[in-house]
Every structure is written in structure tokens, then in C-alpha cells.
Amino acid sequence: MRILIVEDDELLGDGLKVGLEMNGFTADLATSVAEGDAALRAGGFAAIALDIMLPDGSGQELLRDMRRRGDATPVLMLTALDSVRDRIEGLDGGADDYLGKPFDLEELGARLRALIRRANGRQKMLLEFGGVTLDPSRMEAGRDGEMLRLSRREFTILNALMEHPGAILSRGQLEDQLYGFQEGVESNAVEVHIHHLRAKFGNRFIETVRGVGYRLRESS
Amino acid sequence: MSMRARLFGILIAATGLLWLSATAWVYFSTEAQVERVLDARLREAARMVSSLIDSQEIGTAVASLDAAPLPDPQDATYERQLSCQIWSLSGDLVGKSASAPTERLSDHTEGFAERTIDGETWRVYAVQNEERGVQVLVGDNLDIRSRLVNDVVKGLAIPMALILPALAVILWIGVGRGLQPLSSLASTLRRRDADDLRPFPDSGPKTAAEIRPLIESLNELFNRLEDMRGHERQFLAYAAHELKTPLSGLKTQAEIALKSDKQSVRSTALSNILTGVTRTTRLVRQLLAMAEAEAATADTHQVRLSQVVQEAVAGHTTGADDPEIRLHIDPDLDDIDIATNETLLVLALRNLIENAQNHSPPGGSVEIRWTGAGIAVEDEGPGMSDEEIDRATDPFFRGSNRTPIGSGLGLAIVDVCARKLGGRLVLSRRAPAGLCAEIRFLSETQ
Numbered sequence: 001m002r003i004l005i006v007e008d009d010e011l012l013g014d015g016l017k018v019g020l021e022m023n024g025f026t027a028d029l030a031t032s033v034a035e036g037d038a039a040l041r042a043g044g045f046a047a048i049a050l051d052i053m054l055p056d057g058s059g060q061e062l063l064r065d066m067r068r069r070g071d072a073t074p075v076l077m078l079t080a081l082d083s084v085r086d087r088i089e090g091l092d093g094g095a096d097d098y099l100g101k102p103f104d105l106e107e108l109g110a111r112l113r114a115l116i117r118r119a120n121g122r123q124k125m126l127l128e129f130g131g132v133t134l135d136p137s138r139m140e141a142g143r144d145g146e147m148l149r150l151s152r153r154e155f156t157i158l159n160a161l162m163e164h165p166g167a168i169l170s171r172g173q174l175e176d177q178l179y180g181f182q183e184g185v186e187s188n189a190v191e192v193h194i195h196h197l198r199a200k201f202g203n204r205f206i207e208t209v210r211g212v213g214y215r216l217r218e219s220s
Numbered sequence: 221m222s223m224r225a226r227l228f229g230i231l232i233a234a235t236g237l238l239w240l241s242a243t244a245w246v247y248f249s250t251e252a253q254v255e256r257v258l259d260a261r262l263r264e265a266a267r268m269v270s271s272l273i274d275s276q277e278i279g280t281a282v283a284s285l286d287a288a289p290l291p292d293p294q295d296a297t298y299e300r301q302l303s304c305q306i307w308s309l310s311g312d313l314v315g316k317s318a319s320a321p322t323e324r325l326s327d328h329t330e331g332f333a334e335r336t337i338d339g340e341t342w343r344v345y346a347v348q349n350e351e352r353g354v355q356v357l358v359g360d361n362l363d364i365r366s367r368l369v370n371d372v373v374k375g376l377a378i379p380m381a382l383i384l385p386a387l388a389v390i391l392w393i394g395v396g397r398g399l400q401p402l403s404s405l406a407s408t409l410r411r412r413d414a415d416d417l418r419p420f421p422d423s424g425p426k427t428a429a430e431i432r433p434l435i436e437s438l439n440e441l442f443n444r445l446e447d448m449r450g451h452e453r454q455f456l457a458y459a460a461h462e463l464k465t466p467l468s469g470l471k472t473q474a475e476i477a478l479k480s481d482k483q484s485v486r487s488t489a490l491s492n493i494l495t496g497v498t499r500t501t502r503l504v505r506q507l508l509a510m511a512e513a514e515a516a517t518a519d520t521h522q523v524r525l526s527q528v529v530q531e532a533v534a535g536h537t538t539g540a541d542d543p544e545i546r547l548h549i550d551p552d553l554d555d556i557d558i559a560t561n562e563t564l565l566v567l568a569l570r571n572l573i574e575n576a577q578n579h580s581p582p583g584g585s586v587e588i589r590w591t592g593a594g595i596a597v598e599d600e601g602p603g604m605s606d607e608e609i610d611r612a613t614d615p616f617f618r619g620s621n622r623t624p625i626g627s628g629l630g631l632a633i634v635d636v637c638a639r640k641l642g643g644r645l646v647l648s649r650r651a652p653a654g655l656c657a658e659i660r661f662l663s664e665t666q
Binding site for chain 2: 007009010011012013014015016018019022051052053055078079080081100101102103104105106
């Protein structure tokens with residue numbers, strides 16, 4: 001679950017990135033409208049945490065622009081202006097959710113997960129496929145009620161696969177989920193984490209489609 | 221007191237006064253006319269009686285001597301106003317008219333005289349007829365005369381007095397109608413919400429000429445208030461953002477420090493918290509300084525500029541006291557005394573010096589000097605573009621060369637101080653690099 005954070009404050013931006021990663025997200029940080037716009041055009045984000053007051057303009061403009069382009073990525077507004085009127089303006093301006101500063105990191109994570117779940121048309125909190133259950137809020141997964149805590153990278157890969165059951169995800173697509181723009185990609189990281197996941201949930205749960213990528217298999 | 225009542229009072233008093241003076245004028249002029257006419261009649265009547273005696277149409281002896289009771293002057297009509305007596309020169313009453321008293325009307329021999337008999341004043345004209353040896357006295361009862369005058373004046377005053385209430389009603393309504401534009405303006409104002417600062421619509425030539433300037437200045441005031449409120453709202457929005465954002469950052473970092481199981485993440489978060497607290501502290505200090513500058517009264521004293529600069533340099537608390545940045549204080553400042561508000565000037569200079577130091581390159585120098593019209597702080601930093609100079613005094617505006625410690629309030633504070641000191645802040649680029657920030661005092665004081 002890759003998140004774009006658009007926030008100009010260094011302290012908060014860094015905190016959001018680190019904090020969201022602790023919550024199982026992969027986060028990219030943009031510090032201005034221009035940077036945010038560039039990142040959005042590159043695409044690949046499951047949700048956006050958007051500050052309103054940015055040095056080179058308003059987050060509202062960025063939001064309007066992306067909606068005009070037809071970009072429906074869920075947007076959560078982070079703002080100091082949290083009067084009822086501001087909330088209404090923000091939501092009517094195309095935001096999907098609204099969180100007043102200062103906020104709770106856990107709450108932000110939960111709201112982002114909810115936004116992503118709704119955007120993907122799911123109602124249930126837990127992802128299930130082939131007898132494996134994934135709880136994104138706790139980063140835990142398991143068979144038959146026996147839940148195991150996953151590392152962030154394992155969780156990210158399993159979550160990506162379970163969000164699109166049956167679809168083939170390429171190594172590149174999985175790497176995009178694992179790393180932010182600023183991070184260097186480790187060459188065989190995806191293979192290593194797939195290996196770990198197979199060890200936990202069975203070799204045949206994740207199938208390698210030669211030359212294309214990976215997908216989940218129904219029967220184990 | 222309402223304007224209507226006031227106008228009404230003035231009009232009624234003026235009308236009443238005019239009427240009173242008109243009445244007085246009529247009274248005195250009627251009195252004079254009546255006196256003249258009646259005196260002439262008196263003289264004529266006396267001569268007439270005397271000439272009748274001459275022509276012997278009235279025998280002196282025939283004249284009635286019956287002393288008819290003197291009619292009460294209150295009941296007397298104007299018809300019996302004249303009284304006539306004929307006396308022999310030896311002093312006997314030869315004859316008299318019915319209304320005349322038996323006592324001699326006058327002792328004088330010729331012409332006019334006044335005399336009081338039994339409490340009544342008579343105006344008497346005397347004619348002496350030597351041939352017949354008689355004296356003719358014709359008298360007018362002055363009470364009757366004054367009643368005549370009073371009756372004339374009363375005839376004028378009573379209708380006037382009756383008209384007065386009607387006039388009052390007409391005035392009251394008329395004044396009300398005349399003040400209609402004003403009262404409709406007032407009721408429009410009363411009906412308005414306290415928050416409604418929209419200007420009054422200009423109703424064009426229908427607006428009364430006297431009301432138009434009022435509406436125009438009200439509209440100006442509304443606009444100014446609206447601007448001010450806009451600024452305040454914007455300031456509040458920015459302040460909320462600028463305060464809540466670092467608080468939010470602090471909270472997030474603290475959550476990370478509490479929850480992370482990695483030592484390195486924890487210690488990074490903790491040191492971020494420290495930086496954040498320093499920065500937020502400075503922001504709060506700047507917000508308070510802004511409030512202080514805005515609330516300060518600009519009372520002035522004579523101060524030596526070098527002392528003000530020393531105080532400004534000593535007072536700053538940011539990480540700006542970098543020993544690598546040299547501070548040049550113009551020795552001329554030691555000789556310059558100006559009348560100014562020391563608190564505001566120190567606050568302004570402190571901010572300018574901090575700014576200059578924060579933006580100076582390592583090893584750069586900051587110059588503080590007297591320009592002839594004000595005091596300037598110059599640095600060798602990156603300076604500002606014209607666009608940035610235009611917006612530099614907006615609260616929370618931070619240009620492209622932002623420092624991590626900057627709050628965007630420094631120059632806004634300086635601007636407030638400079639205006640309170642009766643001057644202004646002038647920003648300009650230096651060649652080859654740097655910014656010159658001058659607090660220019662508009663009235664030269666030295």
C-alpha cells in the first residue's frame with residue numbers, strides 16, 4: 001500500500017513517512033504542490049495524505065487538478081483548519097476524508113486503510129484467499145485462525161497480491177509497492193520475501209508465472 | 221435626543237419667537253397709531269364744542285348739569301368714549317357730557333394733559349374761549365384707549381394661538397418626512413447582521429445629497445473593516461497551520477519513539493522532537509513578539525542608537541550567534557540620538573539582525589549602519605527577488621531561501637514596529653549579493 005504524503009513541514013513529513021511505514025505502508029514524501037503533482041503523474045499510489053497550506057500553493061488546487069484529470073486516488077486531507085466549515089469545504093472540494101492536526105498516527109493509518117478498502121470496493125476488514133487470512137490493521141496473516149506477525153516487506157507483498165487475487169503482479173510492480181521513490185531497490189528483495197511467505201503459508205500458495213511475475217493460487 | 225425632536229423644537233421655538241415679535245410690533249405700532257388718531261379726534265372735538273359755543277347753538281346755560289353716574293369703564297362701549305366739560309373762566313362747571321365726571325378734568329388752560337381722577341387716567345385737551353369766557357375740556361379715558369389697542373392685538377393673537385398646535389403637527393410630520401432618507405438608512409443599518417460588511421448599494425441620483433457622503437464613508441469603513449477581518453482571518457488560519465503542524469509533527473515523532481522497536485529509529489525520532497521543540501518555541505516567541513508589537517504604545521524617548529543596537533544584538537536567542545559571521549556596527553551610531561520607542565526599535569532590529577545572520581553565508585558579515593534617514597541591516601546572503609520583497613512582510617510568508625528556524629514572521633514584526641514608529645521598512649537587494657533592510661524614519665530626527 002503505497003501512500004503519497006504531501007507535507008512541507010520537515011518534522012511532520014519525516015514523522016509521517018516513518019510512522020506510516022511502521023504501520024505497513026510504503027510512503028513517499030513530497031514537500032510542495034509541484035513535487036506532489038510530479039509524483040501523482042508518475043502514479044502508483046493507493047492513497048494520498050495531503051496538507052492544504054503548501055509553500056507554492058494550496059493542496060486544494062492539487063486535489064482539483066488531479067480530479068480534473070480523472071485521478072480518483074483516495075485523498076485524506078491533513079490540515080490545521082478543522083472547523084466544520086473547513087471540513088465541508090475540503091470534502092466538497094474532492095477530498096475523501098479529513099483529519100485535523102495534530103492527529104493520531106494510528107488513526108491516520110486506520111483511515112488510510114479504510115479509504116483504500118473502499119476504493120477497492122471491499123467491505124470486509126480482512127482479506128481472505130485460499131484459506132489464508134490477512135489483517136492489514138495488525139499486519140498479521142495466517143491459516144485457520146493462527147495469526148503470524150509479518151515484517152513490513154512481507155506484509156506489503158502479501159497485501160498487494162491479496163488485493164488483486166488471481167492477478168499476476170510483476171516483480172517491478174511489487175518493487176514499486178516496497179520502495180518509495182527515494183529508496184534504492186535491493187536486487188533480489190522480492191524473491192527473498194516471497195520465499196519467506198512461502199515458508200509461512202505453503203509453497204504452492206504463491207505461484208511463480210515464469211517471465212511474468214507472481215500470483216496466488218486457490219487450492220493449496 | 222432625536223434629530224426629529226431637535227429640529228421640531230428649533231422650528232417651533234423660531235416660529236414662536238417670530239410670532240411674539242410680530243405681535244409686539246403690532247401692539248406698539250397700533251398703540252402709537254391709536255394715540256395719534258384719538259388725540260387728533262380729541263383736539264377736533266374740543267374745537268368743535270368751542271365753535272358750537274361761538275355760534276351760540278349751544279347755550280352755555282342749557283348744558284345739562286345732571287351728574288349722571290359715571291359708567292363703569294369696563295362696560296363702556298367705544299361710543300361713549302369721549303367726555304366733555306365746559307367750565308366758565310371763573311371756575312364753574314357750565315356743562316358736561318353724560319359720561320364726564322363732575323370733577324374738573326384738567327387744570328391747564330390749553331393743549332394736552334393727562335390726569336388721574338378716582339383712579340382713572342384721562343387724556344384731556346383744553347380749549348379756552350375768551351370771547352365766551354368758557355373753557356372746553358374734552359377727555360378720553362385711557363383705559364378705554366388701551367382696551368382698544370388690546371382688542372386689536374387680541375384679534376391677531378387668538379387666531380395665531382389657535383393655529384400653533386396645527387402648525388406643530390404639520391412641522392412634526394414635515395420634519396419626519398424630510399428626515400425619511402436618514403431614518404431609512406438607520407433602519408437598514410439596524411436590520412443588518414453585525415457580520416454583514418457588504419457595502420450599501422448605491423441608489424444613484426435617488427440618494428439625498430446630504431446622505432450620499434455618509435453612505436460613501438460608511439461603505440469605505442465597511443471595506444476597511446472587511447479587509448481587516450480578512451487579514452485577521454488569514455493570519456489566524458496561517459497561525460493555526462504554523463502552530464498545529466509542528467505540534468502534529470512532535471506528536472507523530474513521539475508516537476514513533478514510543479512504538480518503534482529499532483533503537484536507531486527511536487533516537488532519530490527523539491532528536492527530531494528536540495529540534496521541533498526549539499523551532500516551535502521560536503515560533504511561539506515570534507507570535508508573542510508580533511502581538512507585543514501590535515499592542516505596544518509608541519511613546520518616545522531620546523535614545524542613543526548604538527545602545528539600541530547593542531540591546532538588540534544581546535537579546536537574540538536563536539542559533540544565530542555563529543561566531544563565523546562578523547557583526548559590523550557603524551561607529552557613527554554612537555553619536556546619533558533619536559526620539560523613538562526603544563522597545564519597538566529593539567524588537568525590530570533584533571529581528572533584522574537575526575534574519576541577516578541566519579541568511580549569511582559562513583564567514584559572511586552583517587553591517588548595521590545609519591543611512592541618514594534610518595538604520596539599515598545589511599547581509600551578504602542570497603537576497604530576495606522583487607516578488608519576494610513585495611510579499612516579505614506578509615505574516616508567515618517564507619521565500620525560496622527558507623531557513624529551518626524561520627517562522628515567516630520576522631519581517632512582518634519589523635514592518636509592524638516600523639509603522640508604529642512612524643516609519644517604514646524598506647527592503648532592497650545589494651550588489652553583488654545580499655539584502656539591505658532599512659527602518660526608515662519618515663520625519664528626520666537627529
